[in-house]
Each structure stands twice: as structure tokens, then as C-alpha cells.
Amino acid sequence: MARNLKVHCSYLIFILTNLRRMCYQRLAWLFIGTFLSGFSSIIAAAPTSQLEAVKEAAEAHVQTLVAVPEYGKLEVSAGNIDSRLRLSDCPSSLQATVPGRQSLNKSVTVMVSCKEDNWQVYVPVQIRLLTPIVVAKRPMDRGVIINHDDLIVQLVDSRFQRGQTYTNASTIVGSRIKRVVGMGQPIQGNDICMVCRNDVVVITASGNGLNLIAKGTALSDGALGEQIKIRNSKSNRIVDGTITSVGQVIVKF
Numbered sequence: 499m500a501r502n503l504k505v506h507c508s509y510l511i512f513i514l515t516n517l518r519r520m521c522y523q524r525l526a527w528l529f530i531g532t533f534l535s536g537f538s539s540i541i542a543a544a545p546t547s548q549l550e551a552v553k554e555a556a557e558a559h560v561q562t563l564v565a566v567p568e569y570g571k572l573e574v575s576a577g578n579i580d581s582r583l584r585l586s587d588c589p590s591s592l593q594a595t596v597p598g599r600q601s602l603n604k605s606v607t608v609m610v611s612c613k614e615d616n617w618q619v620y621v622p623v624q625i626r627l628l629t630p631i632v633v634a635k636r637p638m639d640r641g642v643i644i645n646h647d648d649l650i651v652q653l654v655d656s657r658f659q660r661g662q663t664y665t666n667a668s669t670i671v672g673s674r675i676k677r678v679v680g681m682g683q684p685i686q687g688n689d690i691c692m693v694c695r696n697d698v699v700v701i702t703a704s705g706n707g708l709n710l711i712a713k714g715t716a717l718s719d720g721a722l723g724e725q726i727k728i729r730n731s732k733s734n735r736i737v738d739g740t741i742t743s744v745g746q747v748i749v750k751f
Contacts, residue, residue: 548585551592556608556621559594564602567665570629571653576608577622585619588612604657628653632664634679642675644690654684662687662721669722672744676719691719692744693726701728701739705751714739714747 553576566572593611600606604625611618631654638648649667663684664670673690693699693716703710713731720726720741728739728747739747 548587549579549581549583551588552579552585552610552619553621555592555594555610556623559596559608560602560606560623560625563596564625564627566627567629569665570627573626573628575624575626577624579619579621583619585617586612586615589614627656629656629659630654630665631659631684632667632670633682633684635681637681638675638679640675640678644671644673644675644685646671649685652682659684660686662723664722670744673721687721687724690721692722693720693741693747695719697745698731699728699739700746701730701737701749702742702746703749703751716747 556576557574560574561572564572564574590613593613595609595611596606597609602625606623606625608621608623609618610621630651632649633652633654635648635650638644642648646667649671651665651667663686670685670690670692673692674694675689676691677689679685679689695716695718697716699714699716701712701714703712714728714737715731717727717729717736722741722743725738725740726747727736728749729736737749739749742748
């Protein structure tokens, strides 16, 4: 009986030893698996963060190239980059350039590079430049005299601007509508006449240090900066004058 007890005890010790070894192995594999999983996550995350850095560098470079008018707004958006790219973390600042002769109207391709690690990526960047433009607050028919309540300043995509436009509503208040303008449409130079045919205008004649003021009659329509012919009311002489504001022209002599 003593012998049987000894055999059973030896067998029990063998089982306990194996169980302990199996527990250690499982714990070891669990630790290794957890470590490798975290390590692989770090490796996968590194390229993603670097791709985002590449896009940010491309956007920042375009922002330095486009002149934004006062009260305007510039929107730039880098396109997607192939997520399969594996880019190293550049030890220095990323370099960005616009290769070739590209226009900056709608989109541009930016080359972002890392000189130390000898890699480069081409990034498409969308550009949207919004500029403040005077637009019609309501529909206006031909012959309407513009007042402040007819106008509003809105940010408009520069790609859709045509001809002469205005940024200050006060500039064109008092002008007359020549063509029908719809609500929300930008007011263009050929939509209005700041001086209209047969209007009485103030003529400022300047030259040789002298400034003379007289009245005259416009012989044609015109907008800001345009040159028209005016008949001097006193001398009946016809002169060429440049429109400087509503009802005002300047003549050089």
C-alpha cells in the first residue's frame, strides 16, 4: 500500500509540474502576442501620420503662393494619397514645390519631398479663392437707379467672376442699371452706367498744378475707369474724360 501511495504521489507531482509549465508557456505567448500586436499597430500608424504630414505640407505651400484679397478667403484641400505608400518619418522639415508652369486657378500638383531619406510624393491640391463681390440683393430691371438697399457684399468663387466687378457697394450707389440683373448675381461694369448718356456731370480738369471744376453733359454711357466724351456746358467744347465715380469725370490738360 505504501508503494502505491508513493506511485500516486509521484504521478501527482508530474501532473502539477506539467500544468505549471503549460501556464508559463501560455503566459509567455500571451505576452509576446500582445507585444507584437502593439508593435504592428505602431508600424501601421507611422505611415498614416507621415501621409497626413505630406498633405499638410502641400496645403501650406499653396497657401503661400495665392494672394488673398482683403476680406477674402482661401480654401485649399489636398487630395488622397495612396495609403499603400510606406514613407519614412523625415528627420527634417518636408520640402514642397510646384513643378513646371502650373496655374493656380482651380487645382495644382505639389511635389513634397524628404531630401535626407530620398523620397518624393506628388499631391493634387484643390484651390478655391473666395473674394468679396457686390451682388444684387433683389432682381433689378433696366433703368433702375441703384441704392444701398439693392446691394449686398458676398464671398464669390473667383473662378466664376467675369469682367469688372466691385468690392464696395458705395462705389456704384446712384448708378443706373443697363441690363437686367438677377438676385444674387454680381454687378458687373457692363451692367451699369455710372455716367449715362445725357447725364449732367461734374468735370474736374487738372494739369500744371491747377484744378478747374466745371459742368458738362455726357455724350455716352460709361462705368468706373472708362473714358467717355463730355460737352462742356459753358464753352460747348467736347473733351475726353475718365469716370472716377458716379456723375464725376476727370480731364487731363
